[in-house]
Amino acid sequence: MADVLSPALQDRPAPDKVPDVHISIRNVEKVYRSQRGSVVALENVSLDVAKGEFVSILGPSGCGKSTLLKCIAGLEPLSGGEIFVGRQRVAEPPKDLGVVFQRDILFDWRTTLDNVLVTVEFLGLKRRDYEARARSLLATYGLAGYENRYPWELSGGQRQRVAICRAMVHDPQFLLMDEPFGALDALTRDELNLELQNRWFADRKTIIFITHGISEAVFLSDRVIVMGRNPGRIIADVKIDLPRPRGVAVRDTAAFTAYTGRLRAIMDDANAGITHAGVLS
Ligand SMILES: Nc1ncnc2c1ncn2[C@@H]1O[C@H](COP(=O)(O)OP(=O)(O)OP(=O)(O)O)[C@@H](O)[C@H]1O
Ligand SMILES: [Mg+2]
Known part of the structure; x- marks a missing residue:
């Protein structure tokens, strides 16, 4: 070593x-x-x-x-x-570039899906070109079915996963x-480590x-x-x-x-x- x-x-x-x-x-x-x-x-x-x-x-x-x-x-x-x-x-x-900040910064008035698509809007890209990818990322991170929930309806770990999907939605290099996994329980953290790897x-x-x-x-x-x-x-x-x-x-x-x-x-x-x-x- x-x-x-x-x-x-x-x-x-x-x-x-x-x-x-x-x-x-x-x-x-x-x-x-x-x-x-x-x-x-x-x-x-x-x-x-x-x-x-x-x-x-x-x-x-x-x-x-x-x-x-x-x-x-x-x-x-x-x-x-x-x-x-x-x-x-x-x-x-x-x-x-995609960034996941230490504190998840989600917009309380936007649904999970809309929070993920913030990046796309911010970059002036077409939302419809990225919606399928956003949904598929959310599913990968165990959030299928949560697309229309608001941040205050999510656990800390779920919020963090939304932040990760948002960082990745525009497929940055x-x-x-x-x-990103600091606030998660050990088991979820292991799962997400494996998924990320x-x-x-x-x-x-x-x-x-x-x-x-x-x-x-x-x-x-x-x-x-x-x-x-x-x-x-x-x-x-x-x-x-x-x-x-x-x-x-x-x-x-x-x-x-x-x-x-x-x-x-x-x-x-x-x-x-x-x-x-x-x-x-
Ligand atoms: N906006 C700011 N204004 C003044 N000092 C700051 C600011 N942001 C950070 N600092 C100081 O800069 C140093 C580094 O902070 P930073 O947040 O980068 O540390 P960190 O390694 O990320 O810590 P942690 O592991 O606790 O997240 C600290 O002493 C902090 O108090
Ligand atoms: Mg820090």
């Missing part, structure tokens, strides 16, 4: 010269300023994600995971550095997911997935990034070399528990504020 941080980005060719890099985060800084002072949420964060790669981000509360996701999504201006999605430097939300295996979207679950991260990912806090930064980049597709039984293998053990140790260090000097190898 190798824990190797990406080589220094300044040594790398520009993102438009590397065809398989989908998302390139380069020396990103993010400082939130207010009257009460400044918070350095991200300091010198650099990360390349390849086309079709599944990358998870782990890290203690407040280390800047959601901030990084909002920066990639073009929803927060950077204080320094740059982010490319494909050849485009991110300045506004990329069209080919990359997905940012901020603790199978779907990813079939259509190989690029996914950045934020979670507090070490086991979930290892199960789903090609790579797991660990962030530390004060300031928010990347402290480890662990390649997960387990065969695909993965079934639930993979969790009982020695290789799997070796990964979770290693990541737990890194997370403990992150929580204790211990710095892994730059490159882990």
